[in-house]
Amino acid sequence: MAKGKLAYSCTACGNESNSWLGRCPICDSWGSLVEIELNGHPGLNEANLISPYKFSEIMDSNKDLDRIFFGMPETERVFGGGMVKGSTTLLVGEPGIGKSTLLLHLADGLIGQNDEKIYYIAGEESPVQIGIRGKRIGIKGKHLEILPETNVDLIIAELNKNQQSMVIIDSIQTLFDSNLDSVAGTIGQIRACASKLISWSKVSTVPLLMSGHLTKEGSVAGPKVLEHSVDVVLQLDGDSSGAFRTLHGLKNRFGSTNEMAVFEMRENGLIEVLDPSSGLIAERPKGVPGSVVVPIIEGTRPLLVEVQSLVSQTGNSFEPRRTATGIELNRLVLISAVLSKRSLVDLKGKDIIVNVVGGIRVSETAADLGIALAIASSALDKEFPSNMAAVGELGLTGEIRRSTYIERRIIELARLGFEKVLVPASFVQGEPLTEVNIKLVGVNNIQDAIKKI
Ligand SMILES: Nc1ncnc2c1ncn2[C@@H]1O[C@H](COP(=O)(O)OP(=O)(O)O)[C@@H](O)[C@H]1O
Numbered sequence: 476m477a478k479g480k481l482a483y484s485c486t487a488c489g490n491e492s493n494s495w496l497g498r499c500p501i502c503d504s505w506g507s508l509v510e511i512e513l514n515g516h517p518g519l520n521e522a523n524l525i526s527p528y529k530f531s532e533i534m535d536s537n538k539d540l541d542r543i544f545f546g547m548p549e550t551e552r553v554f555g556g557g558m559v560k561g562s563t564t565l566l567v568g569e570p571g572i573g574k575s576t577l578l579l580h581l582a583d584g585l586i587g588q589n590d591e592k593i594y595y596i597a598g599e600e601s602p603v604q605i606g607i608r609g610k611r612i613g614i615k616g617k618h619l620e621i622l623p624e625t626n627v628d629l630i631i632a633e634l635n636k637n638q639q640s641m642v643i644i645d646s647i648q649t650l651f652d653s654n655l656d657s658v659a660g661t662i663g664q665i666r667a668c669a670s671k672l673i674s675w676s677k678v679s680t681v682p683l684l685m686s687g688h689l690t691k692e693g694s695v696a697g698p699k700v701l702e703h704s705v706d707v708v709l710q711l712d713g714d715s716s717g718a719f720r721t722l723h724g725l726k727n728r729f730g731s732t733n734e735m736a737v738f739e740m741r742e743n744g745l746i747e748v749l750d751p752s753s754g755l756i757a758e759r760p761k762g763v764p765g766s767v768v769v770p771i772i773e774g775t776r777p778l779l780v781e782v783q784s785l786v787s788q789t790g791n792s793f794e795p796r797r798t799a800t801g802i803e804l805n806r807l808v809l810i811s812a813v814l815s816k817r818s819l820v821d822l823k824g825k826d827i828i829v830n831v832v833g834g835i836r837v838s839e840t841a842a843d844l845g846i847a848l849a850i851a852s853s854a855l856d857k858e859f860p861s862n863m864a865a866v867g868e869l870g871l872t873g874e875i876r877r878s879t880y881i882e883r884r885i886i887e888l889a890r891l892g893f894e895k896v897l898v899p900a901s902f903v904q905g906e907p908l909t910e911v912n913i914k915l916v917g918v919n920n921i922q923d924a925i926k927k928i
Protein backbone atom coordinates (compact mmCIF):
# COMPACT_ATOMS: atom_id res chain seq x y z
CA MET A 476 0.00 0.00 0.00
CA ALA A 477 1.28 3.50 -0.79
CA LYS A 478 2.49 5.61 2.09
CA GLY A 479 -0.56 7.16 3.66
CA LYS A 480 -1.56 10.76 4.26
CA LEU A 481 -0.72 12.51 7.49
CA ALA A 482 -3.32 13.44 10.05
CA TYR A 483 -3.30 14.32 13.75
CA SER A 484 -4.57 12.41 16.73
CA CYS A 485 -5.09 13.58 20.30
CA THR A 486 -2.96 11.53 22.69
CA ALA A 487 -5.39 12.13 25.51
CA CYS A 488 -8.72 11.18 23.96
CA GLY A 489 -7.89 9.63 20.58
CA ASN A 490 -9.79 12.27 18.59
CA GLU A 491 -8.50 12.65 15.02
CA SER A 492 -8.18 15.86 13.05
CA ASN A 493 -7.01 16.85 9.54
CA SER A 494 -4.96 19.76 10.76
CA TRP A 495 -2.80 20.43 13.77
CA LEU A 496 -4.55 22.27 16.60
CA GLY A 497 -3.08 23.67 19.79
CA ARG A 498 -6.01 22.46 21.81
CA CYS A 499 -8.09 19.35 21.27
CA PRO A 500 -11.69 20.44 20.55
CA ILE A 501 -13.07 17.25 22.12
CA CYS A 502 -11.24 16.89 25.44
CA ASP A 503 -9.75 20.43 25.73
CA SER A 504 -6.20 19.14 26.34
CA TRP A 505 -3.47 21.57 25.25
CA GLY A 506 -0.65 20.46 22.96
CA SER A 507 -1.87 16.88 22.83
CA LEU A 508 -2.17 16.42 19.04
CA VAL A 509 0.53 14.34 17.38
CA GLU A 510 1.08 13.34 13.77
CA ILE A 511 -0.22 9.94 12.69
CA GLU A 512 -0.12 8.22 9.33
CA LEU A 513 -3.38 7.25 7.66
CA ASN A 514 -3.14 4.24 5.42
CA GLY A 515 -6.21 5.21 3.45
CA HIS A 516 -8.74 2.84 1.96
CA PRO A 517 -7.89 0.42 -0.87
CA GLY A 518 -9.29 1.58 -4.20
CA LEU A 519 -11.86 -0.27 -6.27
CA ASN A 520 -10.43 -3.51 -7.54
CA GLU A 521 -12.65 -6.19 -9.04
CA ALA A 522 -10.41 -8.87 -7.58
CA ASN A 523 -11.25 -7.68 -4.04
CA LEU A 524 -15.03 -7.91 -4.45
CA ILE A 525 -16.65 -10.43 -2.14
CA SER A 526 -19.88 -12.21 -2.96
CA PRO A 527 -22.89 -12.11 -0.64
CA TYR A 528 -23.80 -15.11 1.54
CA LYS A 529 -27.14 -16.90 1.16
CA PHE A 530 -29.11 -16.36 4.36
CA SER A 531 -30.25 -19.98 4.40
CA GLU A 532 -26.60 -21.03 4.58
CA ILE A 533 -25.53 -18.75 7.39
CA MET A 534 -28.63 -19.28 9.54
CA ASP A 535 -27.21 -22.22 11.42
CA SER A 536 -23.64 -20.97 11.64
CA ASN A 537 -24.03 -20.07 15.34
CA LYS A 538 -24.19 -23.79 16.01
CA ASP A 539 -20.81 -24.25 14.37
CA LEU A 540 -19.05 -21.64 16.50
CA ASP A 541 -15.93 -23.26 17.80
CA ARG A 542 -15.86 -22.80 21.57
CA ILE A 543 -13.28 -23.47 24.25
CA PHE A 544 -14.02 -24.51 27.82
CA PHE A 545 -12.51 -23.96 31.24
CA GLY A 546 -14.09 -26.65 33.37
CA MET A 547 -16.02 -23.82 35.07
CA PRO A 548 -19.65 -24.38 34.04
CA GLU A 549 -21.06 -21.21 35.58
CA THR A 550 -18.48 -18.99 33.90
CA GLU A 551 -18.96 -20.80 30.59
CA ARG A 552 -22.69 -20.09 30.78
CA VAL A 553 -21.95 -16.35 31.12
CA PHE A 554 -19.76 -16.59 28.01
CA GLY A 555 -22.80 -18.04 26.19
CA GLY A 556 -21.67 -21.67 26.48
CA GLY A 557 -17.86 -21.44 26.37
CA MET A 558 -15.53 -18.85 24.90
CA VAL A 559 -15.64 -18.56 21.11
CA LYS A 560 -12.33 -19.18 19.34
CA GLY A 561 -10.91 -16.01 17.87
CA SER A 562 -13.17 -13.81 20.00
CA THR A 563 -12.08 -10.87 22.10
CA THR A 564 -13.30 -10.43 25.65
CA LEU A 565 -12.93 -7.55 28.07
CA LEU A 566 -13.24 -8.36 31.78
CA VAL A 567 -13.95 -5.21 33.78
CA GLY A 568 -14.25 -4.60 37.48
CA GLU A 569 -13.07 -2.40 40.31
CA PRO A 570 -9.49 -2.82 41.54
CA GLY A 571 -9.20 -5.66 44.05
CA ILE A 572 -12.43 -7.36 43.01
CA GLY A 573 -10.66 -10.50 41.73
CA LYS A 574 -10.02 -10.06 38.00
CA SER A 575 -6.44 -11.36 38.07
CA THR A 576 -7.55 -14.28 40.21
CA LEU A 577 -10.31 -15.21 37.75
CA LEU A 578 -7.92 -14.89 34.80
CA LEU A 579 -5.54 -17.36 36.42
CA HIS A 580 -8.37 -19.82 37.07
CA LEU A 581 -9.44 -19.56 33.42
CA ALA A 582 -5.88 -20.03 32.19
CA ASP A 583 -5.49 -23.08 34.37
CA GLY A 584 -8.83 -24.61 33.47
CA LEU A 585 -8.57 -24.30 29.69
CA ILE A 586 -9.37 -27.76 28.42
CA GLY A 587 -8.04 -29.88 25.58
CA GLN A 588 -5.81 -27.46 23.70
CA ASN A 589 -2.98 -29.92 23.02
CA ASP A 590 0.36 -28.46 23.96
CA GLU A 591 -0.33 -24.93 22.85
CA LYS A 592 0.77 -22.26 25.26
CA ILE A 593 -1.38 -19.79 27.13
CA TYR A 594 0.29 -16.41 27.39
CA TYR A 595 -0.41 -14.18 30.36
CA ILE A 596 0.83 -10.67 29.68
CA ALA A 597 1.55 -9.21 33.09
CA GLY A 598 1.52 -5.44 33.14
CA GLU A 599 0.30 -4.97 36.69
CA GLU A 600 2.28 -7.45 38.72
CA SER A 601 5.66 -9.16 38.57
CA PRO A 602 5.88 -12.85 37.68
CA VAL A 603 6.85 -13.49 41.32
CA GLN A 604 3.63 -11.90 42.60
CA ILE A 605 1.58 -13.90 40.10
CA GLY A 606 3.43 -17.03 41.16
CA ILE A 607 2.56 -16.42 44.81
CA ARG A 608 -1.11 -15.98 43.97
CA GLY A 609 -1.08 -19.01 41.68
CA LYS A 610 0.40 -21.15 44.43
CA ARG A 611 -2.16 -19.91 46.97
CA ILE A 612 -5.10 -20.72 44.71
CA GLY A 613 -3.67 -24.06 43.54
CA ILE A 614 -2.88 -23.31 39.90
CA LYS A 615 -0.87 -25.97 38.09
CA GLY A 616 -0.40 -23.84 34.98
CA LYS A 617 1.11 -26.58 32.84
CA HIS A 618 0.93 -24.57 29.61
CA LEU A 619 0.90 -21.14 31.18
CA GLU A 620 3.69 -18.66 30.41
CA ILE A 621 3.97 -15.24 32.01
CA LEU A 622 5.28 -12.37 29.89
CA PRO A 623 6.08 -9.22 31.89
CA GLU A 624 6.04 -6.83 28.91
CA THR A 625 3.97 -3.69 28.34
CA ASN A 626 5.09 -2.50 24.89
CA VAL A 627 2.29 -3.66 22.60
CA ASP A 628 4.51 -4.09 19.51
CA LEU A 629 7.01 -6.22 21.43
CA ILE A 630 4.15 -8.29 22.84
CA ILE A 631 2.77 -8.98 19.36
CA ALA A 632 6.27 -9.83 18.08
CA GLU A 633 6.61 -12.37 20.89
CA LEU A 634 3.12 -13.78 20.28
CA ASN A 635 3.92 -14.32 16.60
CA LYS A 636 6.76 -16.68 17.52
CA ASN A 637 4.43 -19.58 18.33
CA GLN A 638 0.79 -20.62 18.44
CA GLN A 639 -1.21 -19.96 21.61
CA SER A 640 -4.55 -21.37 22.70
CA MET A 641 -5.39 -18.15 24.56
CA VAL A 642 -3.78 -14.81 25.33
CA ILE A 643 -4.52 -12.96 28.56
CA ILE A 644 -3.75 -9.27 29.04
CA ASP A 645 -3.73 -8.05 32.64
CA SER A 646 -4.48 -5.20 32.25
CA ILE A 647 -5.07 -3.25 29.03
CA GLN A 648 -4.45 0.00 30.94
CA THR A 649 -0.81 -0.90 31.57
CA LEU A 650 0.16 -1.40 27.91
CA PHE A 651 1.57 1.33 25.69
CA ASP A 652 2.17 1.96 22.03
CA SER A 653 5.51 3.72 21.54
CA ASN A 654 4.13 5.58 18.49
CA LEU A 655 2.03 7.71 20.81
CA ASP A 656 3.49 10.32 23.12
CA SER A 657 1.00 9.83 25.93
CA VAL A 658 1.49 7.66 28.99
CA ALA A 659 -0.07 4.22 29.43
CA GLY A 660 -3.66 4.26 30.63
CA THR A 661 -4.83 7.30 28.65
CA ILE A 662 -7.76 6.75 26.32
CA GLY A 663 -5.59 7.14 23.23
CA GLN A 664 -3.15 4.48 24.47
CA ILE A 665 -5.89 2.07 25.55
CA ARG A 666 -7.52 2.39 22.12
CA ALA A 667 -4.31 2.01 20.16
CA CYS A 668 -3.04 -1.01 22.11
CA ALA A 669 -6.40 -2.77 22.10
CA SER A 670 -6.88 -2.16 18.42
CA LYS A 671 -3.50 -3.74 17.58
CA LEU A 672 -4.18 -6.74 19.80
CA ILE A 673 -7.73 -7.21 18.52
CA SER A 674 -6.53 -7.18 14.90
CA TRP A 675 -3.84 -9.68 15.83
CA SER A 676 -6.40 -11.92 17.50
CA LYS A 677 -8.79 -11.80 14.52
CA VAL A 678 -6.01 -12.77 12.11
CA SER A 679 -4.49 -15.50 14.27
CA THR A 680 -7.91 -16.68 15.62
CA VAL A 681 -6.39 -16.89 19.10
CA PRO A 682 -8.94 -15.80 21.72
CA LEU A 683 -7.97 -12.70 23.62
CA LEU A 684 -8.99 -12.01 27.19
CA MET A 685 -8.20 -8.53 28.51
CA SER A 686 -8.83 -7.10 31.95
CA GLY A 687 -9.63 -3.45 32.62
CA HIS A 688 -10.10 -1.50 35.82
CA LEU A 689 -13.31 0.37 36.41
CA THR A 690 -13.40 3.19 38.90
CA LYS A 691 -16.26 3.49 41.35
CA GLU A 692 -17.92 6.01 39.06
CA GLY A 693 -17.80 3.49 36.24
CA SER A 694 -16.38 4.95 33.12
CA VAL A 695 -13.74 7.56 33.97
CA ALA A 696 -10.96 7.35 31.36
CA GLY A 697 -11.69 3.70 31.44
CA PRO A 698 -11.73 0.62 29.34
CA LYS A 699 -15.37 1.31 28.50
CA VAL A 700 -14.15 3.02 25.32
CA LEU A 701 -13.36 -0.50 24.11
CA GLU A 702 -16.88 -1.83 24.54
CA HIS A 703 -17.78 -1.45 20.87
CA SER A 704 -14.59 -3.04 19.57
CA VAL A 705 -14.61 -6.29 21.55
CA ASP A 706 -17.05 -9.19 21.15
CA VAL A 707 -17.80 -9.81 24.81
CA VAL A 708 -17.70 -7.54 27.87
CA LEU A 709 -18.01 -9.20 31.27
CA GLN A 710 -18.17 -7.41 34.58
CA LEU A 711 -16.98 -8.81 37.87
CA ASP A 712 -18.93 -7.19 40.65
CA GLY A 713 -19.52 -7.35 44.34
CA ASP A 714 -18.48 -5.88 47.62
CA SER A 715 -14.74 -6.53 47.84
CA SER A 716 -14.97 -6.79 51.63
CA GLY A 717 -17.65 -9.50 51.37
CA ALA A 718 -17.28 -13.08 50.20
CA PHE A 719 -19.50 -13.11 47.10
CA ARG A 720 -18.70 -11.90 43.59
CA THR A 721 -20.92 -11.99 40.53
CA LEU A 722 -19.93 -12.18 36.88
CA HIS A 723 -22.37 -11.01 34.26
CA GLY A 724 -22.29 -9.98 30.62
CA LEU A 725 -22.64 -6.32 29.58
CA LYS A 726 -22.31 -7.31 25.95
CA ASN A 727 -22.06 -10.66 24.21
CA ARG A 728 -22.06 -11.21 20.47
CA PHE A 729 -22.37 -14.96 21.02
CA GLY A 730 -24.93 -15.31 23.79
CA SER A 731 -27.31 -13.67 26.22
CA THR A 732 -26.16 -10.90 28.56
CA ASN A 733 -28.66 -11.98 31.18
CA GLU A 734 -26.71 -14.89 32.55
CA MET A 735 -24.85 -14.53 35.82
CA ALA A 736 -22.35 -16.61 37.74
CA VAL A 737 -21.83 -16.32 41.49
CA PHE A 738 -18.42 -16.90 43.08
CA GLU A 739 -17.16 -17.08 46.59
CA MET A 740 -13.77 -15.46 47.25
CA ARG A 741 -11.82 -17.85 49.42
CA GLU A 742 -8.20 -18.35 50.44
CA ASN A 743 -7.92 -20.75 47.50
CA GLY A 744 -9.37 -18.32 44.98
CA LEU A 745 -12.70 -17.64 43.32
CA ILE A 746 -14.87 -20.72 43.68
CA GLU A 747 -18.03 -21.05 41.59
CA VAL A 748 -21.14 -21.33 43.73
CA LEU A 749 -23.17 -24.06 42.04
CA ASP A 750 -26.31 -23.54 44.10
CA PRO A 751 -26.25 -19.78 44.62
CA SER A 752 -29.72 -19.62 46.17
CA SER A 753 -28.85 -21.80 49.11
CA GLY A 754 -25.43 -20.14 49.47
CA LEU A 755 -26.91 -16.66 49.53
CA ILE A 756 -29.53 -17.35 52.17
CA ALA A 757 -27.47 -19.78 54.26
CA GLU A 758 -26.50 -17.29 56.93
CA ARG A 759 -29.71 -15.36 57.27
CA PRO A 760 -30.85 -14.67 60.78
CA LYS A 761 -34.17 -16.17 61.80
CA GLY A 762 -36.67 -14.66 64.19
CA VAL A 763 -35.42 -11.07 63.85
CA PRO A 764 -37.25 -8.17 62.20
CA GLY A 765 -36.12 -6.65 58.90
CA SER A 766 -35.13 -9.70 56.84
CA VAL A 767 -37.15 -11.01 53.86
CA VAL A 768 -36.17 -13.53 51.18
CA VAL A 769 -36.97 -12.50 47.63
CA PRO A 770 -36.77 -14.72 44.53
CA ILE A 771 -35.20 -12.82 41.63
CA ILE A 772 -34.48 -13.98 38.09
CA GLU A 773 -30.96 -13.65 36.70
CA GLY A 774 -30.95 -14.60 33.04
CA THR A 775 -32.71 -17.91 32.88
CA ARG A 776 -32.30 -18.91 36.49
CA PRO A 777 -34.06 -17.99 39.70
CA LEU A 778 -31.95 -16.83 42.61
CA LEU A 779 -33.02 -16.34 46.21
CA VAL A 780 -31.60 -13.26 47.89
CA GLU A 781 -32.05 -11.87 51.35
CA VAL A 782 -33.13 -8.24 51.63
CA GLN A 783 -32.39 -6.62 54.98
CA SER A 784 -33.68 -3.33 56.28
CA LEU A 785 -33.06 -1.23 59.33
CA VAL A 786 -35.43 1.59 60.22
CA SER A 787 -34.39 3.93 63.01
CA GLN A 788 -35.27 7.31 64.44
CA THR A 789 -33.46 10.17 62.70
CA GLY A 790 -31.04 12.12 64.89
CA ASN A 791 -32.66 15.45 65.89
CA SER A 792 -31.02 17.86 63.49
CA PHE A 793 -30.93 15.77 60.34
CA GLU A 794 -33.23 15.06 57.45
CA PRO A 795 -34.33 11.41 57.38
CA ARG A 796 -31.85 9.42 55.32
CA ARG A 797 -32.36 6.66 52.77
CA THR A 798 -29.40 4.38 52.16
CA ALA A 799 -29.48 1.55 49.63
CA THR A 800 -26.93 -1.14 48.84
CA GLY A 801 -27.83 -3.57 46.09
CA ILE A 802 -30.93 -1.71 44.94
CA GLU A 803 -31.38 1.66 43.23
CA LEU A 804 -31.76 4.52 45.68
CA ASN A 805 -34.67 5.85 43.60
CA ARG A 806 -36.49 2.54 44.02
CA LEU A 807 -36.01 2.73 47.79
CA VAL A 808 -37.34 6.30 47.87
CA LEU A 809 -40.41 5.22 45.86
CA ILE A 810 -41.10 2.15 47.97
CA SER A 811 -40.75 4.12 51.23
CA ALA A 812 -43.08 6.82 49.91
CA VAL A 813 -45.73 4.25 48.94
CA LEU A 814 -45.39 2.56 52.35
CA SER A 815 -45.86 5.88 54.18
CA LYS A 816 -48.84 6.91 52.14
CA ARG A 817 -50.65 3.61 51.50
CA SER A 818 -50.10 1.63 54.67
CA LEU A 819 -50.21 2.21 58.40
CA VAL A 820 -46.43 1.97 58.74
CA ASP A 821 -45.19 5.29 60.07
CA LEU A 822 -41.88 6.25 58.46
CA LYS A 823 -42.00 9.95 59.41
CA GLY A 824 -38.65 11.08 60.80
CA LYS A 825 -37.13 7.66 60.26
CA ASP A 826 -33.84 6.72 58.60
CA ILE A 827 -34.17 3.71 56.30
CA ILE A 828 -31.29 1.46 55.31
CA VAL A 829 -31.78 -1.38 52.83
CA ASN A 830 -29.10 -3.91 51.96
CA VAL A 831 -29.15 -6.92 49.65
CA VAL A 832 -26.96 -9.53 51.30
CA GLY A 833 -23.97 -11.01 49.48
CA GLY A 834 -23.20 -8.02 47.24
CA ILE A 835 -25.93 -8.98 44.75
CA ARG A 836 -27.58 -6.17 42.77
CA VAL A 837 -31.32 -6.37 42.36
CA SER A 838 -32.88 -4.32 39.60
CA GLU A 839 -36.14 -6.21 39.17
CA THR A 840 -39.39 -4.60 40.29
CA ALA A 841 -40.52 -8.09 41.33
CA ALA A 842 -38.48 -7.48 44.48
CA ASP A 843 -40.58 -4.43 45.48
CA LEU A 844 -42.98 -6.28 47.76
CA GLY A 845 -40.11 -8.05 49.57
CA ILE A 846 -38.23 -4.77 50.05
CA ALA A 847 -41.38 -3.02 51.31
CA LEU A 848 -42.05 -5.84 53.78
CA ALA A 849 -38.45 -5.82 55.04
CA ILE A 850 -38.82 -2.10 55.76
CA ALA A 851 -42.25 -2.59 57.35
CA SER A 852 -40.93 -5.50 59.41
CA SER A 853 -38.12 -3.40 60.84
CA ALA A 854 -40.29 -0.32 61.37
CA LEU A 855 -42.95 -2.36 63.23
CA ASP A 856 -40.26 -4.43 64.99
CA LYS A 857 -42.07 -7.62 63.96
CA GLU A 858 -40.24 -10.52 62.37
CA PHE A 859 -41.18 -11.70 58.90
CA PRO A 860 -41.73 -15.49 59.05
CA SER A 861 -38.54 -17.26 58.00
CA ASN A 862 -40.44 -19.95 56.08
CA MET A 863 -42.10 -17.28 53.93
CA ALA A 864 -40.98 -15.19 50.93
CA ALA A 865 -42.59 -12.45 48.84
CA VAL A 866 -42.76 -11.52 45.18
CA GLY A 867 -44.59 -8.74 43.36
CA GLU A 868 -44.26 -5.24 41.98
CA LEU A 869 -45.51 -2.29 44.02
CA GLY A 870 -47.64 0.29 42.22
CA LEU A 871 -47.91 3.93 43.29
CA THR A 872 -51.38 3.38 44.75
CA GLY A 873 -50.03 0.56 46.89
CA GLU A 874 -51.40 -2.19 44.66
CA ILE A 875 -49.35 -5.38 44.17
CA ARG A 876 -48.88 -6.20 40.51
CA ARG A 877 -47.83 -9.36 38.70
CA SER A 878 -44.21 -9.90 37.73
CA THR A 879 -42.73 -12.12 35.04
CA TYR A 880 -41.80 -15.77 35.63
CA ILE A 881 -43.62 -16.08 38.96
CA GLU A 882 -43.88 -19.88 38.56
CA ARG A 883 -40.10 -20.26 38.22
CA ARG A 884 -39.53 -18.19 41.34
CA ILE A 885 -42.05 -20.21 43.32
CA ILE A 886 -40.52 -23.53 42.26
CA GLU A 887 -37.09 -22.32 43.46
CA LEU A 888 -38.60 -21.31 46.84
CA ALA A 889 -40.25 -24.70 47.19
CA ARG A 890 -36.98 -26.43 46.30
CA LEU A 891 -35.26 -24.69 49.20
CA GLY A 892 -37.97 -25.61 51.66
CA PHE A 893 -40.06 -22.43 51.89
CA GLU A 894 -43.65 -23.13 52.96
CA LYS A 895 -45.49 -19.93 52.05
CA VAL A 896 -45.09 -17.14 49.52
CA LEU A 897 -46.91 -13.84 49.20
CA VAL A 898 -47.86 -13.29 45.56
CA PRO A 899 -50.10 -10.82 43.70
CA ALA A 900 -53.75 -11.85 44.24
CA SER A 901 -54.34 -11.92 40.48
CA PHE A 902 -51.78 -14.72 40.20
CA VAL A 903 -53.60 -16.97 42.68
CA GLN A 904 -56.85 -16.53 40.74
CA GLY A 905 -55.13 -17.71 37.58
CA GLU A 906 -53.91 -21.17 36.69
CA PRO A 907 -53.11 -23.23 39.84
CA LEU A 908 -49.61 -24.57 40.46
CA THR A 909 -50.41 -28.13 41.42
CA GLU A 910 -47.11 -29.96 41.53
CA VAL A 911 -45.38 -27.50 43.88
CA ASN A 912 -45.60 -28.00 47.61
CA ILE A 913 -45.84 -24.40 48.80
CA LYS A 914 -48.79 -22.29 49.96
CA LEU A 915 -49.57 -19.25 47.80
CA VAL A 916 -50.98 -16.29 49.71
CA GLY A 917 -52.55 -13.73 47.37
CA VAL A 918 -52.31 -10.06 48.32
CA ASN A 919 -54.04 -7.08 46.69
CA ASN A 920 -52.11 -4.19 48.17
CA ILE A 921 -49.32 -3.37 50.56
CA GLN A 922 -51.52 -2.88 53.63
CA ASP A 923 -53.18 -6.22 52.89
CA ALA A 924 -49.74 -7.87 52.72
CA ILE A 925 -48.67 -6.38 56.06
CA LYS A 926 -51.90 -7.58 57.68
CA LYS A 927 -51.41 -11.11 56.34
CA ILE A 928 -48.15 -11.51 58.26
N1 LIG B 1 -4.97 -14.73 51.24
C1 LIG B 1 -6.16 -14.40 50.72
N2 LIG B 1 -7.26 -15.05 51.09
C2 LIG B 1 -8.46 -14.75 50.58
N3 LIG B 1 -8.66 -13.80 49.68
C3 LIG B 1 -7.60 -13.12 49.26
C4 LIG B 1 -6.30 -13.37 49.74
N4 LIG B 1 -5.46 -12.51 49.13
C5 LIG B 1 -6.21 -11.77 48.29
N5 LIG B 1 -7.49 -12.11 48.37
C6 LIG B 1 -8.62 -11.54 47.63
O1 LIG B 1 -8.22 -11.26 46.32
C7 LIG B 1 -8.59 -9.93 46.00
C8 LIG B 1 -7.64 -9.38 44.98
O2 LIG B 1 -7.85 -10.09 43.80
P1 LIG B 1 -7.19 -9.68 42.42
O3 LIG B 1 -7.45 -10.82 41.51
O4 LIG B 1 -5.80 -9.22 42.63
O5 LIG B 1 -8.11 -8.44 42.00
P2 LIG B 1 -7.97 -7.46 40.75
O6 LIG B 1 -7.09 -8.12 39.75
O7 LIG B 1 -9.40 -7.29 40.28
O8 LIG B 1 -7.43 -6.17 41.26
C9 LIG B 1 -8.58 -9.21 47.30
O9 LIG B 1 -9.45 -8.09 47.29
C10 LIG B 1 -9.08 -10.27 48.25
O10 LIG B 1 -10.51 -10.28 48.25
Ligand SMILES: [Mg+2]
Pocket residue numbers: 574575576599645
Ligand atom coordinates in the same frame (compact mmCIF):
# COMPACT_ATOMS: atom_id res chain seq x y z
MG1 LIG C 1 -5.24 -7.49 39.04
